[in-house]
Amino acid sequence: MVTLLSLVFSSMFIFWVISQCVKNPGIVDIYWPFAFVLIAFYFWTINPNPSIYNLLAKLCILSWGFRLFTFLLITRVLPYHVEKRYDKLLKSKYYSFPIQMLFQFLTQVCLILIIATPIYFITSQPITELTILFIVGISLSIIGIIGETITDFQLFWYRENDVEHVCKVGLWRYSRHPNYFFDCLVWFGFSLIAMNVEYGYIALVSPLMLLYIMLVITIPVTESYSLAKRPKEYLRYQKETSKIVPWFRSH
Numbered sequence: 001m002v003t004l005l006s007l008v009f010s011s012m013f014i015f016w017v018i019s020q021c022v023k024n025p026g027i028v029d030i031y032w033p034f035a036f037v038l039i040a041f042y043f044w045t046i047n048p049n050p051s052i053y054n055l056l057a058k059l060c061i062l063s064w065g066f067r068l069f070t071f072l073l074i075t076r077v078l079p080y081h082v083e084k085r086y087d088k089l090l091k092s093k094y095y096s097f098p099i100q101m102l103f104q105f106l107t108q109v110c111l112i113l114i115i116a117t118p119i120y121f122i123t124s125q126p127i128t129e130l131t132i133l134f135i136v137g138i139s140l141s142i143i144g145i146i147g148e149t150i151t152d153f154q155l156f157w158y159r160e161n162d163v164e165h166v167c168k169v170g171l172w173r174y175s176r177h178p179n180y181f182f183d184c185l186v187w188f189g190f191s192l193i194a195m196n197v198e199y200g201y202i203a204l205v206s207p208l209m210l211l212y213i214m215l216v217i218t219i220p221v222t223e224s225y226s227l228a229k230r231p232k233e234y235l236r237y238q239k240e241t242s243k244i245v246p247w248f249r250s251h
Helices: 002-022 027-046 052-077 084-091 097-115 117-124 132-161 178-194 200-229 231-240
Strands: none
Touching: 002 027, 002 097, 027 052, 027 097, 027 117, 052 117, 052 132, 052 178, 097 200, 117 178, 117 200, 132 178, 178 200, 200 231
16 A cells, blocks of 8 residues: 555656646646556556456546546647636735645545545456446446547537537536536446445445535536626526536426
């Protein structure tokens, strides 16, 4: 465990240094999927389980991480697209940008170590047989990865063509945050897979923590910026559209 913590914190420090060198706060976003992939690789090397079920689960985890890392790198970091939530960090008069970014990274590390719980179980013990939990878990994870990919590209494509209005194309017509829904689905699927091993039920803390963060922090902050930019249109969007779960519009 000490080796794992050393890897996670040292990689965090490297990413933090890079963010300071290039003056790009978006580096913290790509560290998120990178850290999960790092953790998966670490446990894979010390517990090379031969089970085909473990292998499928690990490939699913790596697919999620590589997909998100590549998407964020191409759409945010390389074009230097700074998210609104980082504007205050850049303009703060109370704490320097390096200190605030270090706090952002440390916060992420704490969350990552909790949310990565399914990875610990999936990679530490062999899954010896095909169970209903495994089938449902791997299916939900695959659906989640595909859905998250689709919704990310729908939003990216829309913002490239129209920055003045609220995105209501595709699944964004039925949910204000469909990408978050599919992300939760991915980690709920990983947790179900983890339940195939001893004490794997503990992994349920992962999607529950993720959902809590989204409902209490991420969504309110994101929507506050949208309301400030286009209050009437977004307020109507809130009234008509489900918050996370894709559902029929209310009008």
